[in-house]
Amino acid sequence: MNSQNIYLPYKMRIEKITEEAPMVKTFKLAFVNPEDESNFEFKTGQFGEYSVFGAGESTFCIASSPTHKGYIECTFRKAGKVTTALYNCEEGDIIGFRGPYGNNFPLEDWEGKSVLFIAGGIGLPPVRSVIWNCLDLRDKFKDITILYGAKTVQDLVYKNELEEWAKRPDVKLITTVDPGGETPDWKGEVGFVPSILKKASPKGENAVAIVCGPPIMIKLTLPILLEIGFTEESIFTTLENRMKCGIGQCGHCAVGPYYVCKDGPVINYADLQLLPVEY
Amino acid sequence: MARIGVFICHCGENIASTVDCGKVAEISSKIPGVVFSTDYKYMCSDPGQTLIKDAIKKYKLTGVVVGACSPRMHEPTFRKVVASEGINPFFCEMANIREHCSWVHPKGEETTQKAADTIRILVEKVRNNEPLYPIKVPVTKRALVIGGGIAGIQASLDIANAGNEVILIEKEPSIGGHMAQLSETFPTLDCSQCILTPRMVEVAQHPNITLMSYSEVESLEGFIGNFKATIRKKARFINEELCNGCGDCTLKCPIKKIPDEFNAEMGKRPAIYVPFPQAVPNKPVIDKDNCTHFKNGKCQFCKTNCSAGAIDFDQQDQLITVDVGAIVVATGFTIKGTDFFPEYGYGKYKDVVTGLQFERLLSSSGPTLGEVRRPSDGKVPKKVVFIACAGSRDPAKGIEYCSKICCMYTAKHAMLYKHKVPDGEADIFYMDIRAGGKNYEEFVRRAVEEDDVNYIRGRVSKVYEKNGKLIVRGVDTLLNSTPVEIEADMVVLATASVAHSDAESLAQKLHISYDSYNFFSEAHPKLRPVETNTAGITLAGACQAPKDIPESVAQASAAASKTIALFSQDLLTREPIIAVSNKSTCVGCFLCQSVCPYLAIEREEIKDRNGNIIKTVASINSGLCQGCGTCVAFCRSKSIDLQGYTNNQVFSEVSALFERSEEYV
């Protein structure tokens, strides 16, 4: 057989399961076959198809950084059939993974610039991959600012890492929760991401912003970014259309002629505006 | 992350002698998600429970499957164990490997395999379970007692004496029921009225009891703690406020020859009447069907003679709605009618009477003032034949059950007859004598030994008249089935006790279940004998099955105690096994509403921000829902799920059953 079956998944063993927030878990996955691991390479921003045999495939990003070798991580919320099946998996179970698919964040282009990460709720996982990637190449970037918000304190994901970033002198971390979502001992901000962004107003010159979160957050954050000096080309996000094949064939993620799985999911705001509003 | 523990109980030898419990535990340990699996002799015992608790701690279990007996018995036990370790109790499931495996199958590999499969499907269910929390509902501390016989009276008094309000409704003009019709009661032969009437008066005077006689249940909605009953107070054409009970009206009524229900139609009464002298309330009622005024508008004797001005021909039925928290159903029984015994000549020969009619003949308040005189000619019968099991225990008649009270009252009748007619002869045809009560057997012996009652074991095939005498033809099975013919002056039938003709419709109004004889069904024949399957509704007396007075009273007190226990709480805690609807996918066809036996499905309007109705969807009243799941089955868009038994949970169980891998053998 000269062509390879692109739908054959890598077998991955669940090494570690972390409960991040209600209904949200992170899996640390290791390749069952060592040769798969040595052939595997990905860039930050790419995603994959994770599958539970018998339940099917589900699409989400690779939440770990390519600089962390030997494993990949994914974070997902229990929502549909496959994520429910994944949610019920145990450490040691074997699941399927195929990928990486899609484009990636153009980290090379950002060298020498400041990087602002803005994430809301379950929008942090794709951003986290970039954050670690940048932190592992810390010298190449100027200021690194992370603004992360969630509905409630309970809903914040990667709580350990948030603590770690908070301690680092070379990272500015701002965490916020929606009004009413705070606990008595909450030390972060209280307020919605756009207003906290406005309050912090990091400089937009010679900087890029990566925005990921619920559509309403993105919608309200963009004008503020433009206001504080970011350009449409320097604002990046990642699209989350429904995907099935990951390779630009099944048609589900098509936005006009653009396939989110192939031409995306990473897109800058300037390009995003050229797409029909079908995402 | 599911970390499930499996605990297999031997139930002593009950399970272990048939199922290889160790093997079941071993197979279970291979199921994905099972991190601990063991077997133990008595899992419900204290050490067994401790074993589960320790395992939960040690293995950080998130769910538990206990393979043991019926969850009906021990599910609460094990759920408590799990809850005590901080796990939501609904992550504990019981696999019934006793009733479903060891008790019904022989010892063998297949039985063990079935037990293992049963465990496996429940592990699959636990993996799909969700935490559930008890539901709290408020309680209206007022009881509705339906039926004012001895059972209803007793229940009302007990509930009222505990400080709760009671509404007692009785469909006849007076409370008292069948007990008021009796002469003496077995086994002590004390006067029925003498012991009953003080209770009746107590009811009438009790500050916590509202008595509504001549009233019936029209409809019932609501749920435990929160019922809304609509009561039809039938027009008695008497202003009860004004009436002083003098009785003048009944004396002046020109119609006097209506068969008297209280005397089992052995006597006559006027069209305006008080059923019996001790009636409570002591207010007359006009029998509209027989009253001349209502027939042609001419007569007004009662009205003109009423000094209190209490006669009100224009009175209408009233519908009264009351809020009650609990209901005691004590509607009693009736006896089979005249058309039931053509072979015994009942209805054809005046001197063939029912036990209840004979009871009235014996009663000092009866039509003969307590003298035994036969209906045909008023003569004192010298030979009376009693036929027990007239209709009862007779599959050919469609009544297979024992009416329970006949053996005792027939003995009583014969005994009382002999006391009143010492030179008379009393013969009793019987099948068996069932005298299983305190002092009952002694009572029967007394009839035979002291009062010379002649017991003949056998069935009567026919009663016919010859030369003015009733000939009772039967067999004596103790004498080689010799045919016997006895000439009798009077024949008394111990007719079958049956449910009221309106029992079925009442059950449907109350949403309680009933058996094939229309007697109301208890929730469990042994462990929940007074509750019905509808929470908050209890049963007392012979509406459940034939009962004698002590039993009826005991059950009435039991029903009262259930009610009082319910009223002792301000909020009710209910199991959250109820249906929930998905309002986003519901299209509002309301098929669910038409099938819900508990009227638990309500219509809820979904509105947009401007208050426009977008759609109307089904919403489930968590207080009313009993979790039967009928709506779930009917919902086409699968927008209803039963908490604790969701479609997905049940589906996963069934799928697990069909995918037995070789790993689990």
Next chain:
Amino acid sequence: MTELQNIAKKLFDDGSINLLIGYSNNENGGTSAIFIDNSADIDKLIYNENCHQNLMVYFQKPEVKKFGKLAFVVSLPGLKSVLEIASENQIKDGDAYFIAIDKDGNPSLLQDFHQIEDFITNNQTKPPMGLLKLMEKINNMTREERWQYWTDEFSKCIKCYACRSVCPLCYCTQCITDINIPQWISTESSPIGNLDWHIARAMHLAGRCIGCGECMKACPVDIPLALLTANLNKSIAIHFGDEPGMKADYKYPLSHYKLEDKENFIR
């Protein structure tokens, strides 16, 4: 102007409706639905024996509902579906106007359910002979033959779900096929997957199907779908004596208990 067009015009002129759904000739020599939102297009409105589509299917379509007040051109099956969806709380008296076409092709404006009920009673027709013959043929088969017949028929299905889309009674916003927790209907088109779907479809229409036959006409592979529901209706009528689409307050026999219902099979 035809009588039909006159009625339609009047409805527009007095502002009673915003959209009229009727029939017009199409490019391929057939007829198809036309959506008229102003009186100028009324001359395209026609009715003839080729106008078979049950237009009531559009009542639930969000983009149609958006127009506001609607009028439908309906013949007998369409009117029956009006009453059936009315009994299922999907349409209320006065929600729409109905221009009913009788047996002879004459239109009349019906404004309330009562008029629709009378119209249906006065215009009853028999099911087509072909359908009855096929039903008889299938009912005379042995169990095994029948099983084989339906297995063969269902094996043709490509699960395009057109039978569902054209049915005015398939109005669920979430069809059982769209649910995957649990996966009630297997997704693939295979003998077992197809059987899953067709059994669910038939059961969901048992005693509700008003017999317009749209499912059968829409099926690209000619599965005689209407037979299944017609036969189920027949069984229900035999046991419970009711027929869907005759009354707006129809009590669905499978969910309503009546005293005269036979229940000897329960006790």
Next chain:
Amino acid sequence: MNNYKLITKQNLHSFFDALQPKNTIIAPKEINKKYYFKPVDKFEDIALDYIQTVLSAKSVLFPRSDTLFNYHRADGDYNIDEPSPIEKNTIVFGMKPCDASSFVYLSNFFLKDYQDKNIKERLEKLYIISLSCKEADNACFCTSVGSNPASTKGSDLNLTLIENDTYYVEVVTEKGQELINYSADLFQDTKEIDKSKYIANVPQKFDVEQAKQNIDSIFESPLWVKDSLACLGCGICAYACPTCTCFDIQDIGSQFNGSRVRNWDSCAFDLFTKHASGHNPRPVQSQRWRNRIKHKFEYSVENLGLISCVGCGRCIRSCPTSMNIVKTVQIFQGV
């Protein structure tokens, strides 16, 4: 490499008999006056004079449900097996030229970026013998999308019935020659013939270049809603279409045994784009209809340089509500 031959109808029968034993032959077959592609083993079963089948022949390449692999659980691990490759070659006999041309699109689509193994294997073993159209109906519009009733595009052999029960044969590809070689003596060499007088007249209904430009420019238009009010969102058009390629991937089976399967899907279905969160990028039918039209004439041209419509007319014939792609294009041409 075109070379030209003639074969009599009788010899065509013999040709079939020569091909049949070693190949799987799929051909149009009549069932209740409608035509479907079915495996055939007798020449007599083949319908030679039909206008169009209900469903296209794309399923020989891209089946309704296509097994990608099978899995089997053992000792906590999974064994994954690919379906065994097909052994015989498949010949589609008597497909119409419009359908044949769809295979050009399909192979481009499925093999462009990622080589789809199942499709590639099937394509390698696929032979197409097309049959030029003698007749057409109202729904046919191949001439409007750059084709014609005797086009050889996508075919290995093309047959055109000329006079005297004789077929004019064009050998279009090497594969076509391979087929001829099964029984070359049944064929008679000839010169190129003008087929136009032997084929159906399919009037051109729109100008495809103009249509593409018009459709390109219009995304927001009330016409999309007006034109699609009748559409009920079933999947017939996509399922009957020879070039619709959308699919879904699902697991069939349990956690122990089963297969991962690729099923046809349709962008007309309301759940096609719906996210697990409940958000739906194309929530109403007009948007889905627009997507279909724009995909056919605009998006696929942008991505592959090919219109993904071959003018077979199946979507028009099978639509239960008489939706008409030609009419839609004409409407936008009139804008």
